[in-house]
Amino acid sequence: MEHDFPQLRGRLTRNKPLSELTWLRVGGPADVLVQPADIEDLAAFLAALRPDVPVFPMGVGSNLIVRDGGLRAVVIRLGRGFNGIVVEDNRVTAGAAALDAHVAKRAAQAGVDLTFLRTIPGSIGGAVRMNAGCYGSYVADVLVSARAVTRRGEIVTLTARDLNFRYRQSDLSEGMVIVEATFEGPSADPRALLARMDEQLRRRDESQPTKERSAGSTFRNPAGFSSTGRADDVHDLKAWKVIEDAGMRGARLGGAQMSEKHANFLINAGGASAADLEGLGEAVRKKVYQTSGITLEWEIMRIGEAES
Numbered sequence: 001m002e003h004d005f006p007q008l009r010g011r012l013t014r015n016k017p018l019s020e021l022t023w024l025r026v027g028g029p030a031d032v033l034v035q036p037a038d039i040e041d042l043a044a045f046l047a048a049l050r051p052d053v054p055v056f057p058m059g060v061g062s063n064l065i066v067r068d069g070g071l072r073a074v075v076i077r078l079g080r081g082f083n084g085i086v087v088e089d090n091r092v093t094a095g096a097a098a099l100d101a102h103v104a105k106r107a108a109q110a111g112v113d114l115t116f117l118r119t120i121p122g123s124i125g126g127a128v129r130m131n132a133g134c135y136g137s138y139v140a141d142v143l144v145s146a147r148a149v150t151r152r153g154e155i156v157t158l159t160a161r162d163l164n165f166r167y168r169q170s171d172l173s174e175g176m177v178i179v180e181a182t183f184e185g186p187s188a189d190p191r192a193l194l195a196r197m198d199e200q201l202r203r204r205d206e207s208q209p210t211k212e213r214s215a216g217s218t219f220r221n222p223a224g225f226s227s228t229g230r231a232d233d234v235h236d237l238k239a240w241k242v243i244e245d246a247g248m249r250g251a252r253l254g255g256a257q258m259s260e261k262h263a264n265f266l267i268n269a270g271g272a273s274a275a276d277l278e279g280l281g282e283a284v285r286k287k288v289y290q291t292s293g294i295t296l297e298w299e300i301m302r303i304g305e306a307e308s
């Protein structure tokens with residue numbers, strides 16, 4: 001991307017290796033990384049940016065495989081200036097760069113139950129975009145509204161209806177950057193909420209490779225699968241189980257591995273490339289299809305270009 005970019009008060013870095021910014025520690029360079037100082041800075045930058053330049057908003061990279069050739073785009077990463085957390089009655093307003101865990105803790109201290117966010121390692125922007133959730137609660141259940149900056153630089157307010165939440169998905173127009181979200185949670189005793197979060201952390205550490213470099217669940221659980229084929233069949237088939245049945249728990253490709261601890265976690269066991277990780281994931285999908293006839297769907301987003 002050989003042209004000039006609009007001025008901004010924040011930082012603009014060319015050729016920024018995204019491996020430094022993703023949980024899996026892989027990914028080639030972004031043409032340009034932009035870290036705006038505040039909402040107005042972001043809005044002015046996007047308004048002045050040539051409309052044909054692709055924009056990719058990035059959170060903390062906990063749900064991404066960025067391919068080894070990197071991203072031909074302006075990557076927007078929010079930092080200081082976007083991480084405030086304000087609690088008013090049962091409403092919690094957080095900047096998009098605030099970490100889910102911090103928001104959950106601040107809310108709990110004020111007696112507001114957003115505990116499900118405690119163990120999700122992303123940022124609020126990523127949580128809204130992905131309709132993040134666990135233990136039966138999702139962003140969709142608690143979101144009041146979100147503020148965002150459009151690709152053209154307009155500041156807009158979105159409701160849950162506008163976002164049209166679905167499983168790990170929402171509707172955001174191309175290049176739109178979420179800058180803030182307001183949630184409303186039920187009131188509860190802060191001590192009970194803190195205890196619940198401790199319990200959730202313990203459960204995670206017990207069952208998932210939380211200390212490894214991963215991007216969370218690799219594939220969706222194959223919902224809709226029925227062992228009898230009847231429409232009313234109650235099914236609870238887990239991705240980890242079909243991966244294990246296909247003999248792929250612990251499978252390796254280069255530095256990539258399907259975790260021994262949780263078969264649906266793809267980890268960078270050391271020196272993996274994005275091609276190793278994606279290649280292993282594809283090998284798992286193929287093997288699972290051969291052994292059980294189930295087509296696993298990726299939950300981790302894969303973006304950018306392969307290395308040429």
Ligand SMILES: Cc1cc2nc3c(=O)[nH]c(=O)nc-3n(C[C@H](O)[C@H](O)[C@H](O)COP(=O)(O)OP(=O)(O)OC[C@H]3O[C@@H](n4cnc5c(N)ncnc54)[C@H](O)[C@@H]3O)c2cc1C
Nearest residue numbers: 059060061062063122123125126127129132133134178216
């Ligand atoms: C160990 C581990 C456990 C996990 N457990 C869970 C879980 O229980 N439940 C769950 O839902 N997820 C889980 N995840 C996945 C991940 O944490 C979530 O998807 C999270 O919401 C992603 O947030 P992020 O900030 O890292 O976004 P990124 O991974 O950086 O980006 C994900 C998507 O969000 C978009 N995005 C990010 N910020 C913005 C913004 N400001 N404006 C517009 N779009 C934006 C990106 O463009 C991209 O499309 C887990 C991940 C790990 C590593």
